[in-house]
Amino acid sequence: MTLIKTEIEGSxxxxxxxxxxxxxxxxxxxxLQLQDSLDKAAGDKTIRAVYLxxxxxxxxxxxxxxxxxxxxxxxxxxxxxxxYNPIIQKLRAIEKPVVCAVNGVxxxxxxxxxxxxxxxIAGSSVSFIQAFSKIGLIPDSGGTFFLPRLIGFGKxxxxxxxxxxxxxxxxxxxxxxxKVIDDANLQTEALAIAKTVAELPTKGIGxxxxxxxxxxxxxxxxxxxxxxxxxxxATTTYDYTEGVNAFLEKRKPVFKGE
Numbered sequence: 725m726t727l728i729k730t731e732i733e734g735s736x737x738x739x740x741x742x743x744x745x746x747x748x749x750x751x752x753x754x755x756l757q758l759q760d761s762l763d764k765a766a767g768d769k770t771i772r773a774v775y776l777x778x779x780x781x782x783x784x785x786x787x788x789x790x791x792x793x794x795x796x797x798x799x800x801x802x803x804x805x806x807x808y809n810p811i812i813q814k815l816r817a818i819e820k821p822v823v824c825a826v827n828g829v830x831x832x833x834x835x836x837x838x839x840x841x842x843x844x845i846a847g848s849s850v851s852f853i854q855a856f857s858k859i860g861l862i863p864d865s866g867g868t869f870f871l872p873r874l875i876g877f878g879k880x881x882x883x884x885x886x887x888x889x890x891x892x893x894x895x896x897x898x899x900x901x902x903k904v905i906d907d908a909n910l911q912t913e914a915l916a917i918a919k920t921v922a923e924l925p926t927k928g929i930g931x932x933x934x935x936x937x938x939x940x941x942x943x944x945x946x947x948x949x950x951x952x953x954x955x956x957x958a959t960t961t962y963d964y965t966e967g968v969n970a971f972l973e974k975r976k977p978v979f980k981g982e
Contacts, residue, residue: 727754729779730761733915735772735922735981737765744780749788750833752798755807762814772981773922774818775915776841777825786832786855808833808865815840816937819930821921825914826892826901831855836865839874839900842933843921845914846892847907852900857887873940874900925963926981 729740739761741748765771778784791797798806815822815837824841832855838844846852854871856863863871863884872880875898883890892904905913921929931954938950958964962982970977 726757727751728757728761730764732771733775734919735770736775736915736918737761737768737771737773738775738777738915738918739765741776741778741784743788744778744782746788747782747785747829748778748780748834749785750807751788751791752803752807755803755811759810759814762811762818765820766814766818769981771820772926773820773918774822775825775918776822776838777911777914778827780828782828782834783826783830783850784834784837785829786834789859804864808837811837812840812866816933819933820926821918821924821929821933823914823918823921825910826850826852827907827910829853832863833865836863836867836870839870840866843917844901845903845905845910845917846895846901847910848892848904849907850892850895850904851889852892852895853887853889854884855887857885869940871900923979925961925967925979927961928958928963931958 727742729742731738739758741754741758743749743751743754762774765774787803792800792803821843822841823843824838824845826838826844826846827850828847829851830838831853835852835854838852854863854867862868867884871884874880879898882888890900892901895901896904935947935950935954939947942950963979966979967977
């Protein structure tokens with residue numbers, strides 16, 4: 725059984741974490757399969773959005789600890805450097821929107837993978853938990869980078885140290901995620917969002933993603949200069965011309981992602 729399922733719906737690649745019997749916890753094979761799927765999505769011009777979700781009752785329970793503790797396994801350093809770090813880097817580097825539909829509990833690395841995506845939507849029964857402190861570890865998979873920027877230093881610090889569950893409703897309220905949707909409608913409505921964003925100007929969205937990545941480290945002056953550069957690039961795209969012409973002609977634009 726493949727540990728990562730992929731299917732194409734229009735111009736959206738749907739990627740599903742597929743170890744439901746283990747609450748979609750990661751082992752090495754699953755992590756490498758996810759990396760491969762993200763590479764394929766990045767390299768395929770017909771794919772204009774990625775949709776990430778989980779099979780079964782959980783989104784992702786984080787790392788499979790039996791592998792982490794296996795004397796013959798990859799070991800924690802390889803797990804972090806070769807499994808999770810590349811996944812986070814690929815999620816941020818792909819110049820296409822990544823919509824994450826969190827369908828069940830998102831714990832540890834599973835929570836932080838979700839938070840690295842561009843648009844995060846959760847079912848109403850979902851909870852997020854920085855579970856690392858419960859077993860003497862530190863938040864990895866970009867947790868210490870993204871969470872303070874999403875919800876503020878103080879609240880992120882408390883959640884990481886206390887390891888408290890955050891409900892989907894509270895996650896939306898504090899700005900951790902974009903939206904909560906009733907469990908029964910999650911997949912339908914979240915996939916509709918992915919399909920909508922896939923029809924928008926893909927290159928412009930990619931440039932926006934570059935800017936969002938840079939704003940994490942740039943000064944205001946550096947960011948203004950980068951905005952100017954990216955805006956010039958955006959004006960050279962087909963979709964910019966189409967968007968302006970459609971506005972002037974009072975019609976709906978037909979973007980190509982070019």
